[in-house]
Amino acid sequence: KEKKGTTGLLDEMQKMEKVAQNLVDFAENFQFPPEEEKLEEVAAQVAEMAEICRKMEEGLAPLQQQIREVFHRIVRSRAEVLDVLDQIGKMSTPVPY
Structure with missing residues (x-):
């Protein structure tokens, strides 16, 4: 999945996929009360996801x-x-005499 030299939006999409999977894993394995370390990790991942979304939005505008x-142009x-x-249709229509 990960290739060297990928750039732009593809790179951001791959990062987004990784972070999203980590967040899904956290949600699926959540146990109450949450560990402080896990909460900090999730908060960092949420912030990273927000940054990725911002970059994607900037990249998609152009x-x-x-x-x-x-x-x-096509229209x-x-x-x-x-x-x-x-x-052409008008020119090829026979003129009635």
Whole structure:
């Protein structure tokens, strides 16, 4: 799963998966009263998860913008193709005498 040289959002997603699994393990094995050491560890993991989420949000904003731009280009291109096809259809229609 972990590869050397992974960057950006993939790295953040892998970190998020690890932290989430640790938190799930804690929740599944929780015993009352909790140990102080475990509580501190969980608090640190929750803070780490919040930081990862913040970084993911920052990293996704440019990607969302790029996707939006590509979508608009596709829509414009489709409209242009339909216009060309319409013009070709008008030119190839026989003129009645």
